[in-house]
Amino acid sequence: MRGQVVFTRDAAGALGRMLEGTAEEEVYVLADENSRRWCVGRLGLEGVPEARRLVMAAGEGAKSLETAARVWQWLSERGARRGSVLVNGGGGGVTGLGGFAAWCFKRGVRHINVPTTLLAQVDASVGGKTGVDFNGLKNEVGTFAEPEGVVVDNGMLAMLPRREVLSGLAEMVKHALLDSGEHVEEVLAADLADVAGAGFLGLIEQSVAVKARFVRQDPKEGGWRRALNLGHTAGHAIESAALQRGEAVTHGEAVAHGLEAALWLSVRKRGFDARLYGRVREFVRRTYPRCEAAAEGDALYALMLHDKKNERAGVNFTLLRAPGEPEINCYCEREEILEALKEIG
Numbered sequence: 001m002r003g004q005v006v007f008t009r010d011a012a013g014a015l016g017r018m019l020e021g022t023a024e025e026e027v028y029v030l031a032d033e034n035s036r037r038w039c040v041g042r043l044g045l046e047g048v049p050e051a052r053r054l055v056m057a058a059g060e061g062a063k064s065l066e067t068a069a070r071v072w073q074w075l076s077e078r079g080a081r082r083g084s085v086l087v088n089g090g091g092g093g094v095t096g097l098g099g100f101a102a103w104c105f106k107r108g109v110r111h112i113n114v115p116t117t118l119l120a121q122v123d124a125s126v127g128g129k130t131g132v133d134f135n136g137l138k139n140e141v142g143t144f145a146e147p148e149g150v151v152v153d154n155g156m157l158a159m160l161p162r163r164e165v166l167s168g169l170a171e172m173v174k175h176a177l178l179d180s181g182e183h184v185e186e187v188l189a190a191d192l193a194d195v196a197g198a199g200f201l202g203l204i205e206q207s208v209a210v211k212a213r214f215v216r217q218d219p220k221e222g223g224w225r226r227a228l229n230l231g232h233t234a235g236h237a238i239e240s241a242a243l244q245r246g247e248a249v250t251h252g253e254a255v256a257h258g259l260e261a262a263l264w265l266s267v268r269k270r271g272f273d274a275r276l277y278g279r280v281r282e283f284v285r286r287t288y289p290r291c292e293a294a295a296e297g298d299a300l301y302a303l304m305l306h307d308k309k310n311e312r313a314g315v316n317f318t319l320l321r322a323p324g325e326p327e328i329n330c331y332c333e334r335e336e337i338l339e340a341l342k343e344i345g
């Protein structure tokens with residue numbers, strides 16, 4: 001990865017160092033209604049006036065071309081230039097949209113991510129994937145745009161609702177599964193009451209390190225990076241189904257169920273340890289709401305077929321032979337997939 005990721009309890013200090021040499025009037029801040037509170041004093045950005053701050057609506061609904069256009073208009077009217085820097089302070093919604101908007105504006109202005117949700121800290125803000133939802137489909141329009149830097153300060157998670165904490169936890173479980181069995185046990189046993197505490201920062205760093213390893217080897221997802229799609233083939237379909245029905249399902253809830261489906265297929269097709277599958281399944285059942293969408297197997301299957309990562313008819317999954325041993329592009333038959341969805345419903 002190109003951008004530097006800093007894990008800290010002093011976000012202002014870390015951001016200050018990244019902004020060294022940048023005139024204060026070149027700094028623009030994008031946040032949403034909930035993350036804005038962290039984007040002033042905690043970031044040492046008291047000097048940035050209201051005119052150079054934009055607050056977008058919170059939630060997936062705001063991750064749209066319309067919001068991106070609002071950002072472009074705001075930057076344009078205020079005379080932002082190539083040397084300007086957009087600080088995206090928020091969850092994956094803000095970092096994904098802000099990164100995309102920065103990449104397009106004047107063919108690219110600098111951007112720095114300050115993730116304020118657990119999901120964004122362990123996943124969305126690193127790796128360079130940016131974009132917006134379009135035509136009822138998640139992340140349908142977007143690009144790879146590496147941030148110049150990422151500041152991860154988990155003290156900002158102090159007021160994050162539990163549901164959002166669990167959303168990020170699902171990606172941590174995924175990263176652990178891509179790493180080692182030991183790491184999986186550690187994440188399943190993590191003390192979520194301490195998510196904003198100093199002790200949890202190490203777990204976040206460990207999770208990002210797993211992602212970074214795959215991204216470094218294959219930044220544009222030509223192949224190996226697809227291992228990170230573990231749980232996302234079914235997960236994206238579950239999320240898109242919810243989006244189309246106007247239901248609120250978090251990314252992590254969808255991924256948690258997607259992981260269950262992928263591990264079930266891994267047991268059947270790649271000899272993954274059935275006991276560990278059972279352990280993760282039990283964890284998902286105990287921790288996340290039931291997956292309503294699983295009842296509509298055919299609709300989910302149609303959404304998976306639409307997935308941009310498929311190169312031939314049918315659906316390719318990332319499966320695991322064992323923790324830390326992913327296999328990408330595992331072709332799965334419709335019948336197997338429908339069975340897996342029944343299993344998680």
Ligand SMILES: NC(=O)c1ccc[n+]([C@@H]2O[C@H](COP(=O)([O-])OP(=O)(O)OC[C@H]3O[C@@H](n4cnc5c(N)ncnc54)[C@H](O)[C@@H]3O)[C@@H](O)[C@H]2O)c1
Binds near residue numbers: 096
């Ligand atoms: N680019 C990638 O690699 C990647 C990876 C995973 C997910 N994503 C994307 O990320 C998005 C999901 O990210 P998310 O879960 O962070 O969503 P989000 O940005 O919508 O944030 C979730 C909620 O938490 C609120 N929030 C943010 N910071 C807060 C804080 N510190 N305290 C209290 N509330 C706070 C937000 O306002 C929002 O209501 C999805 O759009 C998904 O597609 C991208």
